Amino acid sequence: xxxxKKPDKYYAILEGALKVFAENGFHKSQVSxxxxxxxxxxxxxxxxxxxxxxxxxxxxxxxxxELVEKFNTGVNEQMTAxxxxxxxxxIHFSELEGNVNLAFLTQIELRQSDLELRKEIGLALKRYIxxxxxILERGKQDGSFHADFDVKLVRLLIFGGMDEVVTSWLISGQxxxxxxxxxxxxxxxxxxxxx
Amino acid sequence: xxxxKKPDKYYAILEGALKVFAENGFHKSQVSxxxxxxxxxxxxxxxxxxxxxxxxxxxxxxxxxELVEKFNTGVNEQMTAxxxxxxxxxIHFSELEGNVNLAFLTQIELRQSDLELRKEIGLALKRYIxxxxxILERGKQDGSFHADFDVKLVRLLIFGGMDEVVTSWLISGQxxxxxxxxxxxxxxxxxxxxx
Amino acid sequence: xxxxKKPDKYYAILEGALKVFAENGFHKSQVSxxxxxxxxxxxxxxxxxxxxxxxxxxxxxxxxxELVEKFNTGVNEQMTAxxxxxxxxxIHFSELEGNVNLAFLTQIELRQSDLELRKEIGLALKRYIxxxxxILERGKQDGSFHADFDVKLVRLLIFGGMDEVVTSWLISGQxxxxxxxxxxxxxxxxxxxxx
Amino acid sequence: xxxxKKPDKYYAILEGALKVFAENGFHKSQVSxxxxxxxxxxxxxxxxxxxxxxxxxxxxxxxxxELVEKFNTGVNEQMTAxxxxxxxxxIHFSELEGNVNLAFLTQIELRQSDLELRKEIGLALKRYIxxxxxILERGKQDGSFHADFDVKLVRLLIFGGMDEVVTSWLISGQxxxxxxxxxxxxxxxxxxxxx
DNA sequence: CATGAATGAGGGTTCATTCAT
DNA sequence: CATGAATGAACCCTCATTCAT
Numbered sequence: 165x166x167x168x169k170k171p172d173k174y175y176a177i178l179e180g181a182l183k184v185f186a187e188n189g190f191h192k193s194q195v196s197x198x199x200x201x202x203x204x205x206x207x208x209x210x211x212x213x214x215x216x217x218x219x220x221x222x223x224x225x226x227x228x229x230e231l232v233e234k235f236n237t238g239v240n241e242q243m244t245a246x247x248x249x250x251x252x253x254x255i256h257f258s259e260l261e262g263n264v265n266l267a268f269l270t271q272i273e274l275r276q277s278d279l280e281l282r283k284e285i286g287l288a289l290k291r292y293i294x295x296x297x298x299i300l301e302r303g304k305q306d307g308s309f310h311a312d313f314d315v316k317l318v319r320l321l322i323f324g325g326m327d328e329v330v331t332s333w334l335i336s337g338q339x340x341x342x343x344x345x346x347x348x349x350x351x352x353x354x355x356x357x358x359x
Numbered sequence: 360x361x362x363x364k365k366p367d368k369y370y371a372i373l374e375g376a377l378k379v380f381a382e383n384g385f386h387k388s389q390v391s392x393x394x395x396x397x398x399x400x401x402x403x404x405x406x407x408x409x410x411x412x413x414x415x416x417x418x419x420x421x422x423x424x425e426l427v428e429k430f431n432t433g434v435n436e437q438m439t440a441x442x443x444x445x446x447x448x449x450i451h452f453s454e455l456e457g458n459v460n461l462a463f464l465t466q467i468e469l470r471q472s473d474l475e476l477r478k479e480i481g482l483a484l485k486r487y488i489x490x491x492x493x494i495l496e497r498g499k500q501d502g503s504f505h506a507d508f509d510v511k512l513v514r515l516l517i518f519g520g521m522d523e524v525v526t527s528w529l530i531s532g533q534x535x536x537x538x539x540x541x542x543x544x545x546x547x548x549x550x551x552x553x554x
Numbered sequence: 555x556x557x558x559k560k561p562d563k564y565y566a567i568l569e570g571a572l573k574v575f576a577e578n579g580f581h582k583s584q585v586s587x588x589x590x591x592x593x594x595x596x597x598x599x600x601x602x603x604x605x606x607x608x609x610x611x612x613x614x615x616x617x618x619x620e621l622v623e624k625f626n627t628g629v630n631e632q633m634t635a636x637x638x639x640x641x642x643x644x645i646h647f648s649e650l651e652g653n654v655n656l657a658f659l660t661q662i663e664l665r666q667s668d669l670e671l672r673k674e675i676g677l678a679l680k681r682y683i684x685x686x687x688x689i690l691e692r693g694k695q696d697g698s699f700h701a702d703f704d705v706k707l708v709r710l711l712i713f714g715g716m717d718e719v720v721t722s723w724l725i726s727g728q729x730x731x732x733x734x735x736x737x738x739x740x741x742x743x744x745x746x747x748x749x
Numbered sequence: 750x751x752x753x754k755k756p757d758k759y760y761a762i763l764e765g766a767l768k769v770f771a772e773n774g775f776h777k778s779q780v781s782x783x784x785x786x787x788x789x790x791x792x793x794x795x796x797x798x799x800x801x802x803x804x805x806x807x808x809x810x811x812x813x814x815e816l817v818e819k820f821n822t823g824v825n826e827q828m829t830a831x832x833x834x835x836x837x838x839x840i841h842f843s844e845l846e847g848n849v850n851l852a853f854l855t856q857i858e859l860r861q862s863d864l865e866l867r868k869e870i871g872l873a874l875k876r877y878i879x880x881x882x883x884i885l886e887r888g889k890q891d892g893s894f895h896a897d898f899d900v901k902l903v904r905l906l907i908f909g910g911m912d913e914v915v916t917s918w919l920i921s922g923q924x925x926x927x928x929x930x931x932x933x934x935x936x937x938x939x940x941x942x943x944x
Numbered sequence: 945c946a947t948g949a950a951t952g953a954g955g956g957t958t959c960a961t962t963c964a965t
Numbered sequence: 966c967a968t969g970a971a972t973g974a975a976c977c978c979t980c981a982t983t984c985a986t
Contacts, residue, residue, distance in 0.1 A: 173946095191386055195981060196948095205947040207983075216981065246553070272477065275470030282467065286530055300552070309552045314543050320527050321520035321547050328519020329512065335481055348509050352516055356551035357495070357504045358441075368971090390956060391973095400972045402958080411956065563950090581776055585977060586952095595951045600978065636943075662867060665860030672857065676920055690942070699942045704933050707914065711937055714913020715906035722905050725871055738899050742906050746941030747885070747894045748831075758967095780960060781969095790968040792962075801960065951983075955976105962972075 174212045176202040178226055181219045186265035190220055190273045217281060224274055225288050227266055231259060232291055239295070245303030246354060252296060253326055254346045260330050261342040271331045293319055322353055369407045371397040373421060376414045381463035385415055412476065419469055420483055422461055426454060427486050434490070440498030441549060447491065448521055449541045455525050456537040466526045488514055517548055564602045566592040568616060571609045576658035580610055611671065614664055615678055617656055621649060622681050629685070635693030636744060642686060643716060644736045650720050651732040661721045683709055712743055759797045761787040763811055766804045771850035775805055775858045802866060809859055810873050812851055816844060817876050824880070830888030831939060837881060838911060839931045845915050846927040856916045878904055907938055 180202030184193045195216055199206045213219050238255050239248045260267040274285055296319045303309030329349060333342045375397030379388045390411055394401045408414050433450050434443045455462040469480055491514045498504030524544060528537045570592030574583045585606055589596045603609050628645050629638045650657040664675055686709045693699030719739060723732045765787030769778045780801055784791045798804050823840050824833045845852040859870055881904045888894030914934060918927045 171945095194979090199948095206949095206981090207947055208945085210982070211945070272470075275467075282530055286527075303552065310550070313547060313552060317524065317540060317543050318547055318552060320523045321544065324519040324521070324523020324526075325516035326519070327523065328515045331519075332515050335477055345512060348512050349516065352508060352513055352551065354551045354553040355505070356547065356549045357498065357508060357513060358549040389954090394973095401956090402973060403971055405957070406970070561949095584975090589952095596977090597952060597979080598950055601949070606977070662860075665857075672920055693942065700940070703937060703942060707930060707933050708937055708942060710913045710917050711910035711934065714909040714911070714916075716909070718905045718909020718912065719902065721909075722871075725867055735902060738902050739906065742898060742903055742941065744941045744943040745895070746937065746939045747888065747898060747903060748939040756966095779958090784969095791960090791970095792968055793966085795961065796966070947984100947986080949983105949985095951981100953981105954979090957977100958975090960972105960974100962970105963968100964970095965968085 171212075173202070173204055173208065177204065177209055177212060177219065178223050181223055182227075182265050182269060185220070185223070185273045186268040220273065221281065221284055221288075223269065224285060227269065228288055228292070231255070232295070234259065235292070235295055239299075245299050245306065245308050246350075248299045248302070249296075249322075249353065250346065250350045252299065253350050254343065256326055257330065257342045257346055257349075261333075261338075264334075264338065267330065267334050271327070271334050293323060296322055325349065325353070366407075368397070368399055368403065372399065372404055372407055372414065373418050376418055377422075377460050377464060380415065380418070380468045381460035385468045415468070416476065416479060418464065419480060422464065423483050423487070426450075427490075429454065430487070430490055434494075440494050440501065440503050441545075443494045443497070444491075444517075444548065445541065445545045447494065448545050449538065451521055452525065452537045452541050452544075456528075456533075459529075459533065462525065462529050466522075466529050488518060491517055520544065520548070561602075563592070563594055563598065567594065567599055567602060567609065568613050571613055572617075572655050572659060575610070575613070575663045576655040580663045607671065610663065611674060613659065614675060617659065618678055618682070621645075622685070624649065625682070625685055629689075635689050635696065635698050636740075638689045638692070639686075639712075639743065640736065640740045642689065643740050644733065646716055647720065647732045647736055647739075651723075651728075654724075654728065657720065657724050661717070661724050683713060686712055715739065715743070756797075758787070758789055758793065762789065762794055762797060762804065763808050766808055767812075767850050767854060770805070770808070770858045771853035805858065806866065806869055806873075808854065809870060812854065813873055813877070816840075817880070819844065820877070820880055824884075830884050830891065830893050831935075833884045833887070834881075834907075834938065835931065835935045837884065838935050839928065841911055842915065842927045842931050842934075846918075846923075849919075849923065852915065852919050856912070856919050878908060881907055910934065910938070 177198065180198045180200075181193075184198050184201055187193075188197075195209060196206050198219065199209055202209075209219070213222060234255055235252060239251050243251065260270065275282075297315055300309065300315045300318060304311055304315070326349065329345055330342065333340065333345075372393065375393045375395075376388075379393045379396055382388075383392075390404060391401050393414065394404055397404075404414070408417065429450055430447060434446050438446065455465065470477075492510055495504065495510045495513060499506055499510070521544065524540055525537065528535065528540075567588065570588045570590075571583075574588050574591055577583075578587075585599060586596050588609065589599055592599075599609070603612065624645055625642060629641050633641065650660065665672075687705055690699065690705045690708060694701055694705070716739065719735055720732065723730065723735075762783065765783045765785075766778075769783050769786055772778075773782075780794060781791050783804065784794055787794075794804070798807065819840055820837060824836050828836065845855065860867075882900055885894065885900045885903060889896055889900070911934065914930055915927065918925065918930075
């Protein structure tokens, strides 16, 4: 159903990598360990990926693709901008809460990369950031949001805020409900803190 | 006034590390390169630091100490909560804008660490987060902020938002003024986006 | 017939190690030098041995195995105890005289190890010591040897004596015939020095 | 009373080295550890010894000197050759039994050296070997020993035998009395094993 | 396509030795 | 004589990547 022209082993390797990366972190994960987890030979990995780093980026793009699809499914034009923003935050939190390995990947492992890779990741994130941007634009146009804030800035503030909430929850050991934070989080974005 | 009883070479090594880490990232930085940059022999580094990773954490703690001091100097009780928040954001942005190497360290390199180290960093960041928390509490008490938001959550949203703005500015190649974002950023925190 | 299911490279590395150890001693022998001598890459060594020290112990056990086999072949039940002792000494001396590298290994390198390793070596030597012990027991039972000496002690005196003769011959630069000492040596063991 | 032109620190270092070598073995003993044990600075050691290895050889020569002195005191011309041999063995065993650190040094550490050092040690041992040789010669001349054995060979057999008994006792964990072996040992040397 | 044995460059760390004080 | 901070050469081992089968 996905863009699955790719053979099974491609996905098996990615799943193995997700598990191994989440357990040990990118730099401490050996390729051979991923191979064993995926049930393929070490060399096989290099039939599907050029370098170890490519596994990480492919994994990210694949997973982000799935997320974006969920966003696209969950958010539609009938919603108000506020409702859409709520939905985005809800999906963001619930997806990562429901898949801790993926959370480790996005919040910890993907940061373990040099500038080069960070740019590539930034590029992949673009689609998500733009989704938020579109919602902000829509709110401005229909008058439900202020007219004078900087969309380019605020999308960062929103994304960064949600991102930090997830990381904090993850590092703390996932001891509380992440989805319970959706309401207060969106509320802050909407109303700020000023009385 | 700081704990500056440490010998000169200790600081020389940290400065060398800051430069080398910023240029190449932690994992791609050789100890011998840091030694050369600091003007000491390779072995000398191990008179002051137990392992390579210790250089990174010491560097972070040392630099964070300096920042916290600047926050303490810059923010005082005479200010309104809003003014204090503005000052915090201003220092946060201007310090990193004025020291790109330090920005690389905090935004990129320090994320390149396993969970263990992340926890340690999180611990060190606590002081900064609490500073924000205190401002929020003060605003609630004097009535200038809402009474009903969750301080623990909002401090994350504020920190995460600022953090993302800095990272974005850094990765984009520092093509625009970071300090120019202070006003709009704090404004968003205060008023949110709702019309 | 031996446990020679091991791949060729395993033995190639051992032979390389024998040569390099004999020339430079264990501690002054680099793994890379052994690799070159064996015609394999440095890393290949670690496919067959866990640590550098493992090469030494494996080498010893492999070589000792060969020696014990020769003892088993050379000594049989038809011989008198005296003849058997003679044969043991003859094999001991001739094998080491015929393989100076092996002599260096057993007389010099294997002593270059900490207590831990010495114990392991002592364990491996047990088979040889027991061979001597059996001969002594046999002589006592058939009345060709005294009835009242301590077998556990005398086996050490015999082994230690032969061992020292070999070491002395080796350190002196192998300037005389070692096998020529077999007769006088066994004669001393049999008759002592008392007139 | 010894040839003590040497300053106190020289001996302090040797005593420190004896302890450290006995505990860790030569190769695993750091010079700085010896310095600490001796209560001097690292650099001070190099005022008295040229290299680390020199500590080992000096230690050996110093200790061997003490032993030889004890042999000279204990053995005299009034004794029969047999009595003298008994005395030599008694001193050899009792001195090492009474000083386990010294035993470790002679039986284990001194073997941890390359050929060069082994030769030097062999040279130092010469005095002891010659002592045994003299006793053998005396026995031959006064007719209490056979006339036809090879003195050069038998002295090795005797030394090697005693040496192995000590090593075996040491490695086994010194669980039994070493001096109790003097009688049976000398007895074997005198009478051999033949009935 | 798949394998996995083989490769070999690379680097963190130790520690014997030196030398300015 | 004594110090001990500083040096820097030396080396074992790992592991991403390749390639003959």
